[in-house]
Amino acid sequence: MVGERKFPAGRIALVGANGMLAQAVRRLIPADAVTVFFDLPDFDLTNREQVLAGLKEFGPELILNCAAMTDVDGCESQEELATRINGLGPGYLAEAALGCGARLVHVSTDYVFDGRKSNPWLEDDPTGPLSAYGRSKLAGELAIRDSGLRDWLIVRTSWLFGPGGGNFVETMLRLMSERRQLRVVDDQVGSPTYTDDLAEAMARLVTCGARGVFHFANSGQCSWHGFACAIAEEARSCGMALAIENIEPITTADYPLPAQRPAWSVLSTRKYQQETGACPPDWRAALRHYLKQGRGVLL
Template sequence: MKILLFGANGQLGWELQRTCPSNITLVAYDFPEIDFFNSDSILTCIKDTQPDILINAAAYTNVDKAEQEKDAADRLNHGAVREIAEICRREKISLVHISTDFVFNGMNHKPYLPLDKPDPISIYGDTKLKGELAVRELLGKDAAIIRTAWLYSSHGSNFVKSMLTLMDTKQELNIIDEQIGTPTWANSLANAVWGTVEKKVTGIHHFTDAGAGSWYDFAIAIQEEALNLHLINRVIPINPIPASQYPTPARRPLYSILDKTSLWQALDIKPVHWRKTLRLMLQELQ
């Protein structure tokens, strides 16, 4: 089986490459080998590869910058996705598309189900939703859409690695405690994607690690686990603050917990708490 991966340089793309099953030929692309702003570049890449399945993990992910770069965010998260879906339909290629919790407004008080009504509150969330809708319009239930949240890995830039740097250089930290979600190791998500491919799962699903917490809880856990692993050598005060004390250009959902039941059941996944996967990722940094 040949699979084409878009977004090879991202956290998920990196994990997908290093966890690729032996029975799969994986061809991975990202900038500059492919230009997602250029329709011909996308078409040529897919035509030349002739994959059985395309995994689209490419996206414009700078949530705050998207508020100013609306056209670029829309092109990568919506326009390019529509073109990818059109080619997949024409060439009879299966598509696995990665999306986000940001398609919801964060006003729920229970985990979001895959078919709950989206209502994005940022440009990033809006463009990602438009990409989802394009996939559903063109491929229907023949495609798989997997929404995830709060992604981190030992590769690239993310909250965990930023916290480790700040804990080593700052005297104290102020971290928002009223935004609730689930930290997700990109390695966990990669394995779920491979399971989706293997079992030919389609439709809209959610995947994160298990459990929930605030960004403040996440930071506390990072400090405790990193101290135990000797990645940091001191404890600094971490103060919980409301989101109003840390304004950002883009609004964030206050509640981002996703219901993963459908994918967990389809793939026979035993949920793993985010604290355990955090420890596994930090062990990679040792």
């Protein structure tokens, strides 16, 4: 499932280069591209002068932004910081892209929606974030749209898992190896998405010359509880020893968290499919692939 499709060669700035998605994006940058990796502490998206100067000095043709403050609950107590990173930062990147004549690819989230729908969310559906994280990510989208830059692409995605970052799959595997009982929320539904598949989708969209907002997620849907059950089944079929005996479905109200999440956030990928001619792989097959080969550990 590691992408066949690579980004076009050229001068590429990868922002947030040490994050989980960026690990997958790195593998799809061709060897003959000239790439500079930008991340904290040397490159801080909240510092406009640093962003403009760093990118001007390099002069990229393509800016891939994988940076964000992604601690959804942490954003509730630090909304001002979340807004500076997720809201203002993408605007500085757009300003830098305008200055160098670069194209900007940015990643956003299903959490810009309120979840009050029961068929897949379309790119132009009304947004209505329920959390500080969702509000800050929406502000980032708007900063890019309003920047005057014409050549931008925003890819909204959901429920990411992959190597090189904390994610639900890793959390579940750890808990399932330690505990016999777990309680997992069953009334929030979405589409788990493998970072390798998202990186490949971004490369496809860039290659097609796509502009505007696109949704990409692995196909299919589940609740967090369904996701947890699938992780246990697939891990066991890979030969992993787990202690878990019972995964109890619970409601969001049974497990209060600081940030409110959308109840139903499945994204429509029809526009992506029409643009690229490619179909997103199924989430469960992607999970299986990740557990068998993607984690970088021998099972």
